[in-house]
Amino acid sequence: xxxxxxxxxKKVYGEDVVAVQDMNLDIEDGEFIVFVGPSGCGKSTAxxxxxxxxxxxxxxxxxGDVVVNDLPPRDRDIAMVFQxxxxxxxxxxxxxxxxxxxxxxxxxxxxxxxxxxxxxxxxIEHFLDRKPKALSGGQRQRVALGRAIVREPKAFLMDEPxxxxxxxxxxxxxxEIGKLHNRIGVTTIYVTxxxxxxxxxxxxxxxxxxxxxxxVDSPQKMYENPNNVFVAGFxxxxxxxxxxARLERENGGYVMVVGGTRIPLSREAxxxxxERRGSDIGEYVDKDLVLGIRPEHIEDANVExxxxxxxxxxxxxxxxxxxxxxxxxxxxxxxFETSRDQAVRLDSVAELTGQEPGxxxxxxxxxxxxxxxxxxxxxxxxxxxxxxxxxxxSKVRLFDPETELAIL
Amino acid sequence: xxxxxxxxxxxxxxxxxxxxYVFLIGFVLVSLFPLLWVFKMSIVTRSxxxxxxxxxxxxxxxxxxxxxxxxxxxxxxxLLNSTIIAGITTIICLFFGAIAAYAIARLRFRLxxxxxxxxxxxxxxxxxxxxAPLFLLFSKVGLINTYWSVIITDVVFALPLxxxxxxxxxxxxxxxxxxxxxxxGATTIQAFRKVIVPLAAPGVFTTAILTFIFAWNxxxxxxxxxxxxxxxxxxxxxxxxxxxxTVDYGAQAAASVVVTIPLVILVLIFQRRIVSGLTAGAxxx
Numbered sequence: 001x002x003x004x005x006x007x008x009x010k011k012v013y014g015e016d017v018v019a020v021q022d023m024n025l026d027i028e029d030g031e032f033i034v035f036v037g038p039s040g041c042g043k044s045t046a047x048x049x050x051x052x053x054x055x056x057x058x059x060x061x062x063x064g065d066v067v068v069n070d071l072p073p074r075d076r077d078i079a080m081v082f083q084x085x086x087x088x089x090x091x092x093x094x095x096x097x098x099x100x101x102x103x104x105x106x107x108x109x110x111x112x113x114x115x116x117x118x119x120x121x122x123x124i125e126h127f128l129d130r131k132p133k134a135l136s137g138g139q140r141q142r143v144a145l146g147r148a149i150v151r152e153p154k155a156f157l158m159d160e161p162x163x164x165x166x167x168x169x170x171x172x173x174x175x176e177i178g179k180l181h182n183r184i185g186v187t188t189i190y191v192t193x194x195x196x197x198x199x200x201x202x203x204x205x206x207x208x209x210x211x212x213x214x215x216v217d218s219p220q221k222m223y224e225n226p227n228n229v230f231v232a233g234f235x236x237x238x239x240x241x242x243x244x245a246r247l248e249r250e251n252g253g254y255v256m257v258v259g260g261t262r263i264p265l266s267r268e269a270x271x272x273x274x275e276r277r278g279s280d281i282g283e284y285v286d287k288d289l290v291l292g293i294r295p296e297h298i299e300d301a302n303v304e305x306x307x308x309x310x311x312x313x314x315x316x317x318x319x320x321x322x323x324x325x326x327x328x329x330x331x332x333x334x335x336f337e338t339s340r341d342q343a344v345r346l347d348s349v350a351e352l353t354g355q356e357p358g359x360x361x362x363x364x365x366x367x368x369x370x371x372x373x374x375x376x377x378x379x380x381x382x383x384x385x386x387x388x389x390x391x392x393x394s395k396v397r398l399f400d401p402e403t404e405l406a407i408l
Numbered sequence: 409x410x411x412x413x414x415x416x417x418x419x420x421x422x423x424x425x426x427x428x429y430v431f432l433i434g435f436v437l438v439s440l441f442p443l444l445w446v447f448k449m450s451i452v453t454r455s456x457x458x459x460x461x462x463x464x465x466x467x468x469x470x471x472x473x474x475x476x477x478x479x480x481x482x483x484x485x486x487l488l489n490s491t492i493i494a495g496i497t498t499i500i501c502l503f504f505g506a507i508a509a510y511a512i513a514r515l516r517f518r519l520x521x522x523x524x525x526x527x528x529x530x531x532x533x534x535x536x537x538x539x540a541p542l543f544l545l546f547s548k549v550g551l552i553n554t555y556w557s558v559i560i561t562d563v564v565f566a567l568p569l570x571x572x573x574x575x576x577x578x579x580x581x582x583x584x585x586x587x588x589x590x591x592x593g594a595t596t597i598q599a600f601r602k603v604i605v606p607l608a609a610p611g612v613f614t615t616a617i618l619t620f621i622f623a624w625n626x627x628x629x630x631x632x633x634x635x636x637x638x639x640x641x642x643x644x645x646x647x648x649x650x651x652x653x654t655v656d657y658g659a660q661a662a663a664s665v666v667v668t669i670p671l672v673i674l675v676l677i678f679q680r681r682i683v684s685g686l687t688a689g690a691x692x693x
Contacts, residue, residue, distance in 0.1 A: 053587050074593040086584035090606045099602075100592035147592070 002064035002154040003029045004050060004187060009059035011045050011211070019045040021211040022059070030185045032178075036198040037208035037234070043191045044159055046208070050189060051157050052076050063154055074103075079148035083160040085140045087132040087147075093119075094128040097146045111150075118149040121180070138169045145180065155187040162197065174200060195235050199223070207231050209348070229290060229404040230348040232397060238295050238333065241371040242344045245291035245398070247284045254281065256291055256396065259342050263291075263316045263393045265408075273398075273408045284400070284407060290344050292397040295333070298373035301388035305376045316391040322381050323370075334373045334381050334389075343369045348404060443668070449661035450474070457657055473662035477649070482637040483663065486645035491670075493555055493630070493641055494623035497562040501570045501619045502612060509574030510600060514583075524575070531568040535628050546633060557633040558641075562623045569622070570615050577611030578604065613678045621671055642667045 004027040011020040020042040027033050035043035048054040050061055052073035060067050068076050079100075087096050094115055101111045119125045122142045132140055141161065148156055161177070162170045178201055181188055192198055198205045199219045207214040207222070207230070215227040219235075226232035232240045246257045247265075254265040270281050299306040301317055320336040373389055381387055398408035449457060451469035477483045512520065542561060546552045551560070581604060589599035605612070627643040634640045642663065649659040 051587075051591055053590070072595075073587075073590045074595065078591065080588065080591045082584045082588060084582065084584055086582065086588035088585060088588075088603055088607075099589075103593040103598065147588075151592075 002187060003027055003031075003062075004155055004189065005060075005062040006046075006050075007060040007062070009046070009049060009061060010057045011042070011049060011054065012057040018211050020049070023213055025206065025213070025216065027187060027189065030187055032181050032188045032190065032201060032203045033206060034198040034202035034204075035189065035191045035206045035208060036193065036195055037214075039193055040210075041208040042211035043193075043206075043208050045211075047157050047159055047189060047191045050155075051078060051080050077151075077154045078157055079151040079153040079155075080157040080159065081144050081148050081161045083163055085132075085144040085164075087140055087143055089132050092129050092131050093124065093135070093143050093146075096132065096143055097150050100147070100151050114150045114152075115146075118146045121149065121183070122146050137165055138173065141165060141173060145177070149180070149184065153186065155189065158188065158190045160192055161190075163192070163194070170197075177201065196237060199235065205235070207234060209234075225406070226292075226397065227406055228348075229292070229346055229399045232292050232399070232406070233348065236294060238372045238374070240292045240294050240397075241298075242346065242369070242399075243291045243293070243338060243371075244342050244344050245289050246286065247281070247289055247398070249282075249285055254285070256289075256398065258291060259318070259339060261316060261318050261391075263391060263396060265396075266394060269394070269408060277407070281407065284398075288401060289407065290346065290399040290401050290404075292399060293391060294395065295372045295374040297392040297395040298371075298375070299390050299392070300334070300373075300375040300379035300381055301390045302380065303376045303378045305378075306390045316393045317388045318391065319386055320371075320373075320389055321386050322383050325381055325383055327377070329377065331377050332375050332379050332381065334375055334379070335370055336373070338369050338371055344401070346401065346404065446661045446664050450658060450665050452658070454658055473656075473658035474666075476656065476659045477663050477666065480649075482648065483642070483645055485637055486640055486642045487666070489555070489639055490624055490641035490643070490667075493558050493562065493626075494620050496555070497559050497566060497623040498616050498620045500559070500563050501566050502616055505567055505570030505574050505615065506605070506608075506612065509571045510578050510604065512571070513575045513578035514586075524572070527568045527571055531565055535565070539628065539632055542629075543632060552633055553635050553639060555639060558626070558630050561629045561633075562626055566619045566622050570619055573615045573618070574608070574611060577608055577615075581607055617675060617678055620674060624667075624671060 004025075006023050006025040006027075009020060009023040010018070012018050023046060025033075035046060037043050045054060049056050050063075050068075052068065052071060056069050061069055063076055063078065088099065091099065097115045097118060098111045101114065115128070116125070119128055122145060124139065124142050124146060127135060127139065132143065135143065141164075144161070158177075162173050165173060174197060177190075190197075190201060202219055204216060204218055205222050206216050209230050215222055215231045217225075222231065222235055226235060226240075229242070233242070243258050248255050248257055248262075250262070250264075253267060254270055256263045256265055273281050320334075322334045322336050324333075324335040326333040326335075375381065375389075396408070397406060399406055450473045451471070453470060453472070512524065542557075543552070546557045551557045585603055585607070586599050589603045590596070594602065624641075625643060626641075630641050631644045634644065637645070646660055646663045646667070649656040649663065
């Protein structure tokens with residue numbers, strides 16, 4: 001077990017294709033850290049540089065106190081789980097798991113002991129003598145994990161280990177990997193493109209985009225205080241809604257104006273914002289800003305749950321016309337359109353939703369954006385029937401449309 | 409053809425099946441006919457050989473021709489020579505071919521396609537065009553009339569093919585397996601030996617057979633560089649069953665059959681090893 005440290009780590013392919021840009025990260029001993037981001041963001045490259053499967057263009061990688069830049073993978077004492085399992089097809093499960101130990105000329109009895117123990121932990125004792133091709137996807141995944149565990153390495157590296165499994169198995173294995181980590185407590189670096197996996201498993205999440213680290217934080221902090229529009233839109237499902245807003249002064253305080261709705265900004269929130277950024281929030285007055293609000297912070301004004309919210313936020317209601325209503329049983333997702341002048345066009349938001357940025361002439365841009373609210377199951381919302389929604393003003397985020405950085 | 413006229417949705421499929429087998433049998437008969445005819449020649453008496461009109465099959469078959477060739481010590485020696493030449497050629501080709509192919513398949517380097525084309529270009533040379541210079545060269549260095557003169561030329565012509573087949577085979581193997589082995593603590597050579605080679609076995613065997621057949625059947629170089637029975641392979645020895653006055657066609661036919669048998673046996677043995685899907689289960693399949 002060891003801490004892993006990245007110091008200005010950079011990866012450049014060819015002359016000028018930058019895959020990872022000056023990455024700095026201190027991973028504590030025993031920490032479960034998740035690299036997450038859309039495809040091509042450099043998360044796998046970063047992992048492979050730690051593993052030694054990819055050269056480091058500049059910067060340093062430490063495992064423990066040792067700079068491992070020039071060490072081959074076999075001398076780094078790390079174990080890796082691959083997306084497609086990468087089990088050796090000509091060896092049975094026992095040989096697969098014992099391969100690394102055998103290469104180190106470990107005593108046969110000790111190899112057997114470790115393999116049996118790991119097999120027990122993963123409940124794969126029954127097929128130790130089978131070849132990988134005789135196993136199901138989930139079983140292969142367990143064997144791949146087992147192969148990592150028996151090593152008792154300084155760190156586990158996992159490269160999208162669950163993405164080849166079906167949805168149900170994925171959820172199950174997610175919990176199991178979590179349990180496994182609690183049990184053996186080895187530093188784990190886990191790469192995924194799935195923000196749900198990141199949220200549920202990580203001690204800390206590292207969000208990457210275009211090779212640049214966007215934010216490093218615990219799942220909860222990242223969810224509540226995203227650094228920028230990209231992180232705000234990427235973390236959380238359904239994604240955060242974005243609207244065009246203006247900041248105005250009112251009665252010595254501030255209000256956020258969205259269309260005809262005026263959402264008061266609490267003194268406390270304004271203070272926090274100033275503290276965080278080190279400058280007065282007043283500089284944004286009368287400027288176009290981007291307002292972000294998560295679906296669960298929009299509630300049907302007619303249900304009980306909204307009452308308390310409504311009391312405090314009389315003014316922060318908006319009228320909407322639901323277009324799609326999805327009932328989840330425990331709650332309902334209500335999709336509605338924002339008016340055209342409230343829609344935001346941000347490159348990183350477009351990227352997340354899979355639209356081309358600056359997609360001027362398309363039908364999409366003739367109307368507003370789709371927004372979603374996660375309302376109580378008791379809501380009587382009907383498609384096409386106008387209704388009022390309450391916004392939880394205390395949960396609203398604000399972003400600078402130029403820099404896309406969080407103001408609030 | 410009854411099935412072809414049968415009613416139901418399967419009739420068209422059945423008709424296609426029949427057509428397929430008719431074609432298949434026809435094709436096999438045409439391509440195997442010379443071999444069958446040679447076999448027939450080897451088991452009839454000398455007088456039957458020259459009968460007109462030709463007889464199709466006469467009973468009883470006789471083994472005279474086979475007795476003749478196996479009684480000949482030069483022929484027995486030639487079989488051994490062929491085995492040695494083809495065997496050593498195959499081993500050398502596989503060893504260097506596998507290493508070169510692995511490097512080409514895995515390493516990123518400039519002008520890779522140029523290297524591949526150059527390798528292939530070696531086998532473009534018409535053998536007759538270089539045989540005279542080679543003869544002089546081998547004479548100078550004293551390799552003429554030794555196994556090595558033929559083994560070296562065979563390797564030169566077989567290696568490009570070996571490399572090309574193996575490159576495409578190594579490319580098929582998932583790179584992750586090799587990386588897994590390296591993370592597991594293997595050196596590059598260990599990863600190659602313990603993971604890549606066992607997985608590439610079907611490809612390696614296929615290549616081995618092709619190389620062996622090539623070297624076994626080679627005639628031109630062997631006939632040019634080797635002068636006496638102590639080194640000549642069977643391909644050169646077969647025409648020797650002739651004198652100034654007569655040609656022993658029966659013996660030549662028998663020798664041809666005997667020469668073919670090792671190849672058939674070889675393919676049958678290794679066919680079991682050429683199982684596709686050996687890599688099944690390595691990665692998500």
